Amino acid sequence: MKLAILGSGFIARFYADALVGQRRKDEITIVYSRTLSNAKTFADDYKVPHYTDSIKECVSHKDVDAVIIGLSNDMHLEAVLACCAAGKHVLCTKPLGRNAKEAYQMLQAVEKANVIGGYLEDLVYSPKSLKSAATIQSGAIGEVIWAKSRETHPGPHSDWFWDKEKSGGGAIIDLGCHCVELCRNYIGKNMRPVEVMCWADTRVHPIDAEDNAVALVKYENGAIGQFEVSWSFRGGMDLREEVMGTEGTIWTNNFLRTGFEMFTSGKGGNYIAEKAESNSGWLFPVGDEVNELGYNHMFTDMFDAIDNKKQPMENFYDGYVVNAILDAAFVSAKSKKWEPVQIDDWRGVAQKKVQKEMTSYNEDYYLIKEEVLPSGEKKYIIKNKKTGSIEKR
Numbered sequence: 001m002k003l004a005i006l007g008s009g010f011i012a013r014f015y016a017d018a019l020v021g022q023r024r025k026d027e028i029t030i031v032y033s034r035t036l037s038n039a040k041t042f043a044d045d046y047k048v049p050h051y052t053d054s055i056k057e058c059v060s061h062k063d064v065d066a067v068i069i070g071l072s073n074d075m076h077l078e079a080v081l082a083c084c085a086a087g088k089h090v091l092c093t094k095p096l097g098r099n100a101k102e103a104y105q106m107l108q109a110v111e112k113a114n115v116i117g118g119y120l121e122d123l124v125y126s127p128k129s130l131k132s133a134a135t136i137q138s139g140a141i142g143e144v145i146w147a148k149s150r151e152t153h154p155g156p157h158s159d160w161f162w163d164k165e166k167s168g169g170g171a172i173i174d175l176g177c178h179c180v181e182l183c184r185n186y187i188g189k190n191m192r193p194v195e196v197m198c199w200a201d202t203r204v205h206p207i208d209a210e211d212n213a214v215a216l217v218k219y220e221n222g223a224i225g226q227f228e229v230s231w232s233f234r235g236g237m238d239l240r241e242e243v244m245g246t247e248g249t250i251w252t253n254n255f256l257r258t259g260f261e262m263f264t265s266g267k268g269g270n271y272i273a274e275k276a277e278s279n280s281g282w283l284f285p286v287g288d289e290v291n292e293l294g295y296n297h298m299f300t301d302m303f304d305a306i307d308n309k310k311q312p313m314e315n316f317y318d319g320y321v322v323n324a325i326l327d328a329a330f331v332s333a334k335s336k337k338w339e340p341v342q343i344d345d346w347r348g349v350a351q352k353k354v355q356k357e358m359t360s361y362n363e364d365y366y367l368i369k370e371e372v373l374p375s376g377e378k379k380y381i382i383k384n385k386k387t388g389s390i391e392k393r
């Protein structure tokens, strides 16, 4: 694949590390940055033959098949429209829009231009998330009742994130987008999200946006997705998931406490991991951040989709649904009530809430629970099928 990258900041560099890492054959043809000197530095660092400070020139370069957007949130719509006008496939970082209205404009634009719109939600492509999703799809943990995703860190690295107008919100839009999509992948993307209850507050920083939030997202089959996000968490970046199914459980820890622990006096201090707050004492490095954050698998899926003229696993429709859920979270944080998720263009297959079949203890009783007590005694909690009375045996 011949690629253009819009942006030369934090995520553009992570993407480039994945794109030109290992023995990948994909090539970055051109990079755009609004400051020519930044574009040149990026081009020099990654051996990119062309650089520019014009978005139009970048996306319409003749040797470009697909454009990767790594610009601040307020620039996503403009950049996507420029790619569509140039007839180029477009892969946009998260969140797709600052709100569902913007995201839907982008979705419509790629569909009209007949180009692939890939949503660069890396965390669903981490090896642990891919394995979890495949395990859930195989039925190994039964029906998912509740999926929780937590992303917390001490706050982002650039000014524009903290400006609500430019970013579209605080920790909810920045981190909640990851959590919502992880939960959707576990609960099932055909499950329609119906309503959201959210608490959000600005506890620590002098900003208008929220720096902490917790929300519950209810799906049409009764499943609950929960997200916990913070820009004031101390101690690095905490990325964890918990999934509870009727037949099993999955816990993943993606960043802190991954089984890699290190002590250093800090005298030779160096980069430890994204958002690490210290480079001395006991530390929790990450072996291969690019891979463990999902960037490699993500780009493989995106490019395979373009080659095969198919939708990638994460596409602009997903980005739109995520934005719609987050919009409802913002409304709920104000109203302090469950708020409906407004998705005018729902494309999932309708699902019904299925009541789990009850297990019989015998002809007259259902089995609620069986347990072996410390004494070795086996206890059964049962329910009379006729009277409903709950008893033990």
Ligand SMILES: NC(=O)c1ccc[n+]([C@@H]2O[C@H](COP(=O)([O-])OP(=O)(O)OC[C@H]3O[C@@H](n4cnc5c(N)ncnc54)[C@H](O)[C@@H]3O)[C@@H](O)[C@H]2O)c1
Pocket: 006, 007, 008, 009, 010, 011, 012, 033, 034, 035, 070, 071, 072, 073, 075, 093, 094, 095, 120, 121, 122, 157, 158, 159, 160, 174
């Ligand atoms: N895990 C992830 O997927 C992940 C991680 C970090 C950031 N992101 C996303 O990537 C995007 C960029 O974030 P970042 O961390 O790289 O930020 P950054 O500040 O490091 O880089 C932003 C880039 O956008 C450019 N830019 C900013 N305002 C602009 C404007 N008005 N016109 C033209 N260019 C402009 C900057 O020059 C820079 O090149 C955001 O949408 C962010 O949410 C995704």
